Amino acid sequence: MIDPSADRAVFRQLADLLRNRITSGDIAPGSPLPSELRLAQEYGLSRTSVRQAMALLRSEGLVIVEPPRGTFVRTVEPTETVTLRKGDTASARMPTPAERRELEIGEGTPVLVVSRADGSHELYAADRVRVSR
Structure with missing residues (x-):
């Protein structure tokens, strides 16, 4: 039940x-x-x-929005392991719209950018990858 008089915002x-x-x-x-x-x-x-409540759930990665179809509970995707070697680095950021389409990830899901020691870069959906050394 939602209590409008509570200290916590209704959304x-x-x-x-x-x-x-x-x-x-x-x-x-x-x-x-x-x-x-x-x-x-x-x-x-x-x-x-x-809308504020949905935005919060989207930012937590629990739901995805598929205009004009609606909002859906995210399905859990299988993860893959990416091994970092000496000199490699990894960082996270929000994807561009093109990257989101290419990786088939929902709004609010970050990407993991792996920069290899040889200067190459790899891009992964952050919710589907595990990093190891």
Whole structure:
């Protein structure tokens, strides 16, 4: 239940409710979330508050937005291991739209840039890679 008189902002309360449903498996990976309008009506919130809650969940990597289809619970992708050798470095950043399309990653997911000692660069979706030495 959302309590407008609580110290916690209503959009954060909604994000908490949806996050709990997602992490508990009540809303399965790949499943759509209710529309902004439906959530606003169901919880007595403004669409702005619902959008803020969705933005928070998107920034946490729990949901993806597929315009115009809607918002969906992210599916867990298999991970690969990237081995860093002597002189290699790794850094994270947000991808360009072209990189997001190329790597097929949702909005809000960072990329890992591996700079090899030989000057080459490799790009990975940060949520699908594990780095080892």
